[in-house]
Amino acid sequence: MASLPTVTLPKPLHQLFSLFPLHTFPPVPVPTRANPITRPTLWVHPPRTTEEPSSEVFSSDVECLKWQAYLALRGVANVALRWDVSPDGAIEGRLPNLHVPLAESKDGGGELLPAASIADWVDGQVGETGSLEGYVDEAAKDESRAWVTLLEGNVHAALVLFHPKPLTLQSLISPFQPAARPIESMLTPPPPPLTGLSSLLPVYGFRIDRTAVEERYKEAISSLSERLGTNKWFLGSSAPTALDALLFAYLHCLLHCQDNALRFEVTRRVNLVAWERRVQTEVRAAFKPVY
Amino acid sequence: MSLPVVGQLPCLTHGQKSISGFSAIVKFVDKLDEHSESGTSSLTAVERAQSVARIAQVEAELGDLVAHVYFALSANWYSHTRLALTSVLPVPQRYYVPARLRKAYQPRLEAAGLWSMHEEQAQEARFSAFEKLARRKEAQEKKEKLKRAVEREKTLSKAKAIVDPYAHALAGKLFFYGDGTKPSTLDIALSAHIYLLLQTLSDPTIANLLRDSYPQLASHAEAVYALALPNPESFPPLAPSPTFAQSLRSLFPPTALQHASSSSRLQRPGQKDEEASFARWRWALYGTMFVVTAAYVSVMGLTVPLSLAEAVAGEGAFAEGGEEEDEDYEEGEEED
Numbered sequence: 213m214a215s216l217p218t219v220t221l222p223k224p225l226h227q228l229f230s231l232f233p234l235h236t237f238p239p240v241p242v243p244t245r246a247n248p249i250t251r252p253t254l255w256v257h258p259p260r261t262t263e264e265p266s267s268e269v270f271s272s273d274v275e276c277l278k279w280q281a282y283l284a285l286r287g288v289a290n291v292a293l294r295w296d297v298s299p300d301g302a303i304e305g306r307l308p309n310l311h312v313p314l315a316e317s318k319d320g321g322g323e324l325l326p327a328a329s330i331a332d333w334v335d336g337q338v339g340e341t342g343s344l345e346g347y348v349d350e351a352a353k354d355e356s357r358a359w360v361t362l363l364e365g366n367v368h369a370a371l372v373l374f375h376p377k378p379l380t381l382q383s384l385i386s387p388f389q390p391a392a393r394p395i396e397s398m399l400t401p402p403p404p405p406l407t408g409l410s411s412l413l414p415v416y417g418f419r420i421d422r423t424a425v426e427e428r429y430k431e432a433i434s435s436l437s438e439r440l441g442t443n444k445w446f447l448g449s450s451a452p453t454a455l456d457a458l459l460f461a462y463l464h465c466l467l468h469c470q471d472n473a474l475r476f477e478v479t480r481r482v483n484l485v486a487w488e489r490r491v492q493t494e495v496r497a498a499f500k501p502v503y
Numbered sequence: 504m505s506l507p508v509v510g511q512l513p514c515l516t517h518g519q520k521s522i523s524g525f526s527a528i529v530k531f532v533d534k535l536d537e538h539s540e541s542g543t544s545s546l547t548a549v550e551r552a553q554s555v556a557r558i559a560q561v562e563a564e565l566g567d568l569v570a571h572v573y574f575a576l577s578a579n580w581y582s583h584t585r586l587a588l589t590s591v592l593p594v595p596q597r598y599y600v601p602a603r604l605r606k607a608y609q610p611r612l613e614a615a616g617l618w619s620m621h622e623e624q625a626q627e628a629r630f631s632a633f634e635k636l637a638r639r640k641e642a643q644e645k646k647e648k649l650k651r652a653v654e655r656e657k658t659l660s661k662a663k664a665i666v667d668p669y670a671h672a673l674a675g676k677l678f679f680y681g682d683g684t685k686p687s688t689l690d691i692a693l694s695a696h697i698y699l700l701l702q703t704l705s706d707p708t709i710a711n712l713l714r715d716s717y718p719q720l721a722s723h724a725e726a727v728y729a730l731a732l733p734n735p736e737s738f739p740p741l742a743p744s745p746t747f748a749q750s751l752r753s754l755f756p757p758t759a760l761q762h763a764s765s766s767s768r769l770q771r772p773g774q775k776d777e778e779a780s781f782a783r784w785r786w787a788l789y790g791t792m793f794v795v796t797a798a799y800v801s802v803m804g805l806t807v808p809l810s811l812a813e814a815v816a817g818e819g820a821f822a823e824g825g826e827e828e829d830e831d832y833e834e835g836e837e838e839d
Contacts, residue, residue, distance in 0.1 A: 354668035358556040361563050397614040400562045402607045404510040409603055410596045412754055419510050424524045431526065432559070435552035 248320020251290050253311040254280060255302060258295035260468060269293060269499045270464060270492075274371065276308040278461035279330055281491070284498035285452035285460075286334050293499055302326075331454075346453040356447060356455045359439075362432050367462050369398040370429035373422060375469040395420065430477055437481035452491075460495065463488040525562070529688055545681045554680065554689045557672075561689070564665045565696035568709065570608045571617040571658070578705040580605065593750030617661065619654060655708060662709055663716070669693060670717050677726070686727050693720075694727035 221229075256276035259268045271277045271293075283291050302309045303326040310330050313322040325333055335341070347353040372395050377383075396403055396418050406417030436459070440446055445456050466478045467488065478484055514523040515531065522531050546554065573584045588604065589597040612618035677683035678690045686694070697720050701710050713721055732738060745753070 350671065354671055355553060355556070357668060358553070358560040361560040362556045365563050366559055393614065394610060396607075397610045400566045400611070401511060402611050404607065405603070409510055409607075410592075410600050410754070415603060415606070421511070421523070424527060427530075428526060428559075431555055435555035438548050438552035439556075441549075 246321070249311055249313045249322040250320075251292050251313065252288070253292045253294055254283065255297045255307055255309045255311060256280065256293060256295050257299070257307055269496060271295065271308075272465075273307065274368065274461050274465045275306075275327065277464060278458050279308045279310075279327055280499065281457035281460045281495050282330070282454060283334065284495040285457050285491075287338055288334055289498065291499065341453075346451055347447060347449055352447045352449070356453070359436075359446070359455055360458060362435075363458055363462055365398055365400070366425075366428045366432040367466075369395060370425050370474060371462070371465060371469065372398070373420065373425055374471040374474055375465075399425070426473065429474070433477045433481065433484075437484050440483055440487060442483060456491065460488060460491045464492065525692070526558070545685065546687060550680050554687060557679075557689050558692050561669075561692045561696060565693070565700075567612060567615045567617055568662055568665060569696055569699050571612055571615075571619075572700060572704065572706070572709050574605050574608045575612055575618050576706045577619070582705045591744075593745050594747050595750060595754060617658065619651075659708065659712060662712060666713070666717055666720065670720055673719055673723060677723075686730065690723070690727055691731075694724040697721065697724035698728055 254276075256271040256279075257273035259270055260272045261268075269280075271280060280293070297307070299305055299307050303324060306327065308327055308330075310325045310327075310333065311322050312325060312333060313320075344350070344353055345356075347356055399420065403418040403420045405415040406419045407413040407415060408419075445452055446459055447453075447455065449456070463478060463484055466474055467485070469475055511523050513525065513528060514521060515528045516522075517531070517535075520531075522528050573579055585601050588601040592600055609618055672679060678686045679693075680687045680689070697713065700713055701721055701724060703710065
């Protein structure tokens with residue numbers, strides 16, 4: 213096979229390009245460097261502002277609080293918290309992320325894990341929970357899936373609808389919109405458009421039936437209270453499970469939300485309040501904030 | 504037929520009340536007849552709490568699966584669901600409402616990972632007029648087939664993970680709770696979803712999975728259906744479908760007149776006496792107003808209408824004078 217003909221630059225073009233030489237500048241010295249990471253750090257949304265800022269370690273976001281509680285209840289010690297990271301810097305724009313140190317890294321940089329990989333990391337640290345995932349039996353494990361769906365569907369929809377995140381000017385004009393789960397994906401059946409399903413106007417917005425969402429939320433809370441009864445952990449487990457972390461996160465956010473109707477529904481159930489308080493002391497003891 | 508207040512089905516209208524949503528309808532029906540046994544009366548408190556969670560799970564996960572089979576899979580959508588919807592809807596709505604319904608399910612199914620994109624792309628590619636090389640088209644079709652097969656496997660594994668807990672909970676029993684004689688609300692909700700999934704459609708993947716691997720769920724669904732609707736005579740009667748004029752009128756927002764006429768039509772059978780007395784008082788008011796006005800006019804004398812007539816006559820004379828002046832002006836101009 214003959215060699216391919218090489219294409220050379222014609223002389224006039226070469227002279228033209230020599231008028232615009234390529235100049236490589238030396239690297240710019242960066243004055244600040246990220247601190248090397250020594251202990252696992254959970255990046256969360258900032259907590260609510262309270263009278264005692266030093267004692268508040270619980271994030272104001274349900275998703276972040278869920279993973280905080282999971283880490284604490286699984287017995288992972290020495291986890292730090294930071295809430296100065298904006299959600300744009302998180303993987304896929306969603307907090308929480310876990311920043312873990314790597315033994316083999318030279319410059320102290322670690323690995324950033326998304327929320328879905330936190331469970332695997334914890335299994336690697338403290339050992340796996342087994343096939344039953346800490347529940348009493350297979351039936352309890354199947355039942356726990358139903359309770360998870362109830363919490364993440366009905367209760368979360370009520371929380372999002374009646375206690376939305378406050379709208380600030382910065383959130384309106386910033387080009388990075390938060391990647392939150394939209395409310396229309398949490399309701400079954402999906403809500404019709406605001407302009408009407410069969411109207412002549414083009415489709416816009418969603419018409420959400422607030423009374424129906426509230427009714428389902430009340431039913432969910434009463435059944436949660438009924439099922440918890442006087443057990444130490446939900447579904448009668450001997451040790452805290454992922455469902456307990458999820459339940460604690462939702463109860464904590466509901467007890468501190470602005471909407472009276474949602475809060476009263478939970479405060480009426482004494483066993484839920486007492487359970488939340490007990491788990492709160494356990495979870496609080498596991499965290500020391502960095503910022 | 505007027506649309507439900509919330510804009511969602513199922514919707515139950517009972518007299519003046521309109522309730523929508525499965526759980527709300529169940530609560531309302533239970534309250535209607537307190538002597539009859541409700542779906543959850545025979546359960547313990549813990550079982551009742553469990554069934555609330557399980558029904559929420561059925562509606563969320565199995566509901567997503569049903570929506571996937573009927574709305575997301577193009578074969579089923581074009582050959583079954585859309586045809587059924589267009590046959591039921593009146594004429595203007597049947598051209599755009601089915602597509603809107605399908606789009607309404609998209610965010611939920613995308614979040615659950617059950618919305619199929621590849622089928623849409625394959626359909627679009629077939630209609631593309633710019634495919635020149637047949638070889639490239641075949642290679643693309645092979646890739647599409649592979650993607651579709653992988654997606655189908657993922658959907659099947661998701662469906663198995665969704666349906667397994669119910670199969671375990673139902674193992675050997677006729678119904679979930681109680682002594683097996685009466686289905687509870689959970690049985691009804693689950694059997695409704697499974698029955699829909701068992702129907703024969705163009706894409707029978709999920710139906711075959713249920714029949715082959717979960718026969719007890721299929722028989723449970725058929726048993727509950729047979730209990731509820733044993734023969735065609737027991738089906739509830741269908742309301743008359745709206746005429747073309749009615750469906751056109753429903754597209755535009757109702758005016759006040761239509762509101763009044765529709766409300767009077769609603770009340771006629773029930774509150775006839777009250778309406779009659781209100782009408783009598785209304786006419787009495789109009790009559791009194793007319794009498795008072797006439798008395799006022801007569802007491803003030805006929806000067807008021809007379810002065811009005813003079814004013815009108817005066818304006819008419821002024822106008823005629825003005826016209827004559829114009830004509831004189833024009834004649835004057837012409838002369839000049």
